[in-house]
Amino acid sequence: MDIFELIKTRRSIRKFTGEPVSDEMVDRIIEAGTWAPSGMNNQPWEFAVVKDKDLKSEISKLTHYSKIILSANALIAVFLYNAESYDRTKDVQAVGACIQNMLLYIHSAGLGAVWLGEILKNKDEVLKLVGGSKDLELMAVIALGHPEEKGGKSSRRGPDKTIFLRK
Numbered sequence: 001m002d003i004f005e006l007i008k009t010r011r012s013i014r015k016f017t018g019e020p021v022s023d024e025m026v027d028r029i030i031e032a033g034t035w036a037p038s039g040m041n042n043q044p045w046e047f048a049v050v051k052d053k054d055l056k057s058e059i060s061k062l063t064h065y066s067k068i069i070l071s072a073n074a075l076i077a078v079f080l081y082n083a084e085s086y087d088r089t090k091d092v093q094a095v096g097a098c099i100q101n102m103l104l105y106i107h108s109a110g111l112g113a114v115w116l117g118e119i120l121k122n123k124d125e126v127l128k129l130v131g132g133s134k135d136l137e138l139m140a141v142i143a144l145g146h147p148e149e150k151g152g153k154s155s156r157r158g159p160d161k162t163i164f165l166r167k
Helices: 003-009 023-034 053-060 066-071 088-108 118-130
Strands: 045-050 074-081 112-116 136-145
Touching (some): 023 074, 045 053, 053 066, 074 088, 088 112
Antiparallel strands (some): 074 136
């Protein structure tokens, strides 16, 4: 699929089948994320992969979107590794690019995912549950799996509505 078409057709998927996602696929998804640009190539990200049913259940209690977490085959918790950070704004942007790379790769592989941010209100509790170091700060949880639903239609404001200066 053409990259522009891939970008335009990616949607947040919130319902998944019970079909497993292999560890090799999860590794590939994370590898796609790590190819995102980062300032000074500091690669300020770390990940926790959660497939364990009991751990997913504990994490699901920390968000309004518990049904999504429970139905996902895997969760990828994405952390900013503050020990590698040199400029917070640039590093947070790099983590966002990392997440987008993962979402696009997931879509290209025929899987579905959703970027969960509301769980950040309980980021310290998530960190404890996954056993992360104090140098890690949760940026998002990606819930993924084989889609049970198709993504809906969407639209975006075009350049005529978003460019405020062209000189």
